[in-house]
Amino acid sequence: MDDVITRLRAGLPAEAIHTDPDVVVSYAHDMASFCEAGTPAVVVLPSSVEQVQHVMRTATELRVPVVPQGARTGLSGAANASDGCIVLSLVRMDRILEISPVDRIAVVEPGVVNAVLSRAVGEHGLYYPPDPSSWEMCTIGGNIGTASGGLCCVKYGVTAEYVLGLDVVLADGRLLSTGRRTAKGVAGYDLTRLFVGSEGTLGVVVRAVLALRPQPPRQLVLAAEFPSAAAACDAVCAIMERGHTPSLLELMDRTTVRAVNRLGRMGLPETTEALLLAAFDTPDPAADLAAVGELCTAAGATQVVPAEDAAESELLLKARRMSLTALEAVKSATMIDDVCVPRSRLGEMIDRTAAVAAKYDLTIGVCAHAGDGNTHPVVCFDHTDPDESRRARESFDEIMALGLELGGTITGEHGVGVLKKEWLARELGPVGVELQRGIKRTFDPLGILNPGKLF
Amino acid sequence: MDDVITRLRAGLPAEAIHTDPDVVVSYAHDMASFCEAGTPAVVVLPSSVEQVQHVMRTATELRVPVVPQGARTGLSGAANASDGCIVLSLVRMDRILEISPVDRIAVVEPGVVNAVLSRAVGEHGLYYPPDPSSWEMCTIGGNIGTASGGLCCVKYGVTAEYVLGLDVVLADGRLLSTGRRTAKGVAGYDLTRLFVGSEGTLGVVVRAVLALRPQPPRQLVLAAEFPSAAAACDAVCAIMERGHTPSLLELMDRTTVRAVNRLGRMGLPETTEALLLAAFDTPDPAADLAAVGELCTAAGATQVVPAEDAAESELLLKARRMSLTALEAVKSATMIDDVCVPRSRLGEMIDRTAAVAAKYDLTIGVCAHAGDGNTHPVVCFDHTDPDESRRARESFDEIMALGLELGGTITGEHGVGVLKKEWLARELGPVGVELQRGIKRTFDPLGILNPGKLF
Missing domain, CATH: 3.30.465.10 (Uridine Diphospho-n-acetylenolpyruvylglucosamine Reductase; domain 3)
Structure with missing residues (x-):
């Protein structure tokens, strides 16, 4: 390993190389929970293309794995280090x-x-x-x-x-x-x-x-309260079927709403089973919101409240944006899923996720990019309780299986990383996996680039 | 070859297989001019996935090249047959x-x-x-x-x-x-x-x-006449820079306008150096067209004429749509180019294309998806004149070199096929070509799928 560091130093300034164990270990993983992560041998922070090329040439010569990293905010462990790897952080190339x-x-x-x-x-x-x-x-x-x-x-x-x-x-x-x-x-x-x-x-x-x-006009947001997630999903389908083009169409279930209120004192309506946020950044957002509000009411909304202005809209968005963080605070640990289903199956997805929660006796909060059919079921559990942890893992998997059954995908936007690599093969099937591995070999015949991810 | 046909018959109905030489040769090429095309051994028209699988299994077993085809309206020879190939036409799978x-x-x-x-x-x-x-x-x-x-x-x-x-x-x-x-x-x-x-x-x-x-609202079209292509391109840049989102932004030079009038008696203004068509399918297209009309005038337009209604808009679009066909009728032969440059370089591209035409003493009409920076210079020439044909080919190549020099691509939308495969390597560079060939090998290790195209 000294050899690697010596070779790296030949093409990188001293301040671009970290070998201090405390520093190095701080680059071990991204924001995904419960994903394996090794200890890097060294962290490099190049500031030019040539320096990155030097790192990769060195890694190829010495057959050392390289794990590229950004800000490590990922949720699938794709940026997690492997033992003895070079962590290649690109954060200094920020022009x-x-x-x-x-x-x-x-x-x-x-x-x-x-x-x-x-x-x-x-x-x-x-x-x-x-x-x-x-x-x-x-x-x-x-x-x-x-x-x-x-x-x-x-x-x-x-x-x-x-x-x-x-x-x-x-x-x-x-x-x-x-x-x-x-x-x-x-x-x-x-x-x-x-x-x-x-x-x-x-x-x-x-x-x-x-x-x-x-730049579009500033978006205006509407909040609608529903007596059930199913009713909110009916509204989502009606909005899209009628040809509306919202700039945002988000759903928070009751667990999420309560968690957000607890974290941020946002004053969201806690008695509501599902809160739908819709926004338009069209020339006349108020007119579009009025039309969408009617569709919400027709689908059973008990309250439809358009934001008065941009500030009120921003507040609603802020509440939605803190959902994952808020759900993380519900118990000692969480597993965040990212199943995306065809929009027409969204109601079924959410109802059956609730059934999974009941079956495993767990709290699973769901927030969703409802307009995309992309749900984030967040399994909240006590990681010091082995039985609850086992149930959490099983429910997490069951939710992915449910997504596939409904014609969806195991990951709408968070990626595969290490968290879902066993599931990727299930989604792609053997022919797909074979071709994907073939592509990997074409680009990285030695297998040194972020090994153990995806496959 | 009898062997191929016998094997194909085992999994395809009789009416799905054509071996009559007159029929077979009619599937030899797409709509690109001056692209090599061989004579297929057989044409198959499967009507199910299983039948396509049978064709490919047969081709793999017997190592026979397969050329997939649609309606053969392509402009790069990508659907052209190679000698002794199986033409695999998908037109009957039309559900x-x-x-x-x-x-x-x-x-x-x-x-x-x-x-x-x-x-x-x-x-x-x-x-x-x-x-x-x-x-x-x-x-x-x-x-x-x-x-x-x-x-x-x-x-x-x-x-x-x-x-x-x-x-x-x-x-x-x-x-x-x-x-x-x-x-x-x-x-x-x-x-x-x-x-x-x-x-x-x-x-x-x-x-x-x-x-x-x-479905968006029906678009409304505006036509603006310019004293030069450069002025029209200035208008295009101003329209995009000001944040407009036209549903169409097309340019026809004088050669194109005249050719269209000759073919279709469209009554376009022949004295104009460049005609710009802009359209909006927004909620208030008239307002957007008014704003764009002002930008055209500021850029030097001599006439700005918004269409009165959908019918007039449709007529202008029809004129634009017949441009390539009209230019094809100018001389006995044409070569249609498809160079796309950054929008900001469009004026330079068109002016320098005119210089190429002058240098080679040729008629080169230009119509362009101006909003995309995608030009279609059409080299018109007499294919029975060897010297003019040589100049046509050389000007065609010079236009692609010009596109690359201006930071563009040799093909914005028509593809590479056989027409531009030598140029693809110039655009991609050796590393790019090597990786693309690696991908090809991963999917088609025997090289039976549409050989001789792209590379």
């Missing part, structure tokens, strides 16, 4: 290289924080939609690696749809440019998209060309 | 299997014609945006294979953005399911996107889950 209002693109390094980019493009009247809950901390490189989503997706789609081109350092240190900075382009296989969501297993993203949109 | 307004998806077989799908989903208040010029003839399978674009892309993007999941018959006859029918999903590498635009070189698409949108 916004270009913002072009005419071409509607930004060119960025991977360590740029999502919120920093959002604000920077906002100053040019532009909008970078992807907004994972961790947007104040997470990096664009991490967003690309995990193909992350957020609240905006029901109207604006996920990170993948905003990545036009990439510079990637390959396992052997060579530099690959993919994609384009044009609006369209179909030259060859879409390698850009292949890297998005590949969790650092195919290469290290060192530069990205991102598509931007014009 | 729309499902349309779901709640999930906003359609599930289709590959032979469904684009316009048939568009009308079918329209009856449910839904919208399938991709609209290549050949939309009345081309198939969804062909659209997926070539990642085709159209007029809608400036607002709605390309085919790739509407493909959620695929069933694909692999080279060895196995069936692979990729992707999802949910709004989001990040389980493993994005194989779906890899197949889009792969020109039948990785597998045969037999089923697709497509994303739909709510």
Whole structure:
């Protein structure tokens, strides 16, 4: 291992290399609970493409695994270290290289924080939609690696749809440019998209060309209370079936609402079984909200309250954004699921998740990007209780099986990492897994890039 | 070869197999000019997934190349036969299997014609945006294979953005399911996107889950006349920079305008150097067109004429849609280019294309999806004149080199096929080509799927 560090030092400044055990161990894992993580041999924080290339060349020569990391806000353990690995943190490569209002693109390094980019493009009247809950901390490189989503997706789609081109350092240190900075382009296989969501297993993203949109009007939010999750899901289906395009359509169940009130004193209505938030950033959001409010009432909503202004809207969004954190505080531990089903099966998904909670005698709070059919059932349990922990794990798995049964996927936006790798094979099937492994071998024949993730 | 046909007959009905030389040769090529095409040994028209699997199993066993085809409206020779191949035409697999307004998806077989799908989903208040010029003839399978674009892309993007999941018959006859029918999903590498635009070189698409949108209001079109292409491009940049979202932003140069008038008696203004068409399908298109009209005037437009109604708008669109056909009638032959540059370089691209035309003493008409920076320079020449033919080929290549120099791509939406395969390597570079070939080997180790295309 001394050999690795000596070789790394030949191409990196001293301050870019950490070997202090206390420092090194602090880079061991991301924000996923209950995922295995090893101890890195060394943490490197390069500040240039050439330095990343040096790291990868060294790793290839010495056959040392490399785990690329952003801000480690991921929820699947995809950034977790393996024993003896080089942790390659991209957070110091955080420059916004270009913002072009005419071409509607930004060119960025991977360590740029999502919120920093959002604000920077906002100053040019532009909008970078992807907004994972961790947007104040997470990096664009991490967003690309995990193909992350957020609240905006029901109207604006996920990170993948905003990545036009990439510079990637390959396992052997060579530099690959993919994609384009044009609006369209179909030259060859879409390698850009292949890297998005590949969790650092195919290469290290060192530069990205991102598509931007014009800044929409500020969104106005409506909150609707329902006597059951099923009724709220009926409203979701009606809203989408009628051709509305909300900029946000989120659901919080009673457990989530109570947890949020407890954490943030948000004053949400605790007696409600399900709270639906809908928003529009259209030219006339009040009119759209009125139409949606009627659909909510028709579906059985007991209260429909449009926000008076942007500040009230922001407060409702804040409540929604703190859902996962709030549910984490319910018991000593949580497992956060991320099952996405066809929108038409959302009600069934939520009802049957409640049945799973009852069967295992557990608290499972559900918040959902309802417009996308993407639910986050959060299993709350006492990790010091072995029986409860076992039940938590079993219920977590049962929820994924339920998602697949309903025609959905085991992960809508959090990724596979180590948390769900056994389940990935179930979703993809043997032919899919074989081809995915073939792609992995094409890009990383020695298997040094983030080993043990995905497969 | 008798052996191939005997084996094919074992799993296909008699009427699905054509060996008559006159019939077979009629499947030799798509609509690209000047692209090599061989003579197929046999044409098969399967009507089920099982039959496609039988064809691919046979091809693998006997090592016979297979060329998948849709309606053969492609413009790059990607569907051209190779000598002794099996042409695998998917046009009989033309069922729309499902349309779901709640999930906003359609599930289709590959032979469904684009316009048939568009009308079918329209009856449910839904919208399938991709609209290549050949939309009345081309198939969804062909659209997926070539990642085709159209007029809608400036607002709605390309085919790739509407493909959620695929069933694909692999080279060895196995069936692979990729992707999802949910709004989001990040389980493993994005194989779906890899197949889009792969020109039948990785597998045969037999089923697709497509994303739909709510039907927008009917678009209203404005026509603006400019004294130069550069001024029209300035208007395009101003429109996009100001944050407008037109549903269409198209440019026709004087050569194109005249050709269209000659073919269709459209009454377009012949004295204008460049005609810009802009459209909006927003709630208040007249207001948006007024704003855009002002930007056109500020950029030097001599006339700005908003369409009075939907019928007038439709007429302008019809004129634009017939541009390529009209330019094809200018001389005995044409070569249609498809260079896409960053929007901010569009004016330079068009001006320098005019310089190429002057240098080679050729007529080169340019129509463009201006909002995307995607130009279609059409080189018109007399193919019986060897010197003019040589100059045509050289100018065609020079235009692609120009596109790359301006930070663009050799193909925005028509694909590589055989027409541009030498140029693909120039755009991708050696590392990119090596990885793309590696992917090809992973999916098609025997190299029987559409050999000689792309690389």
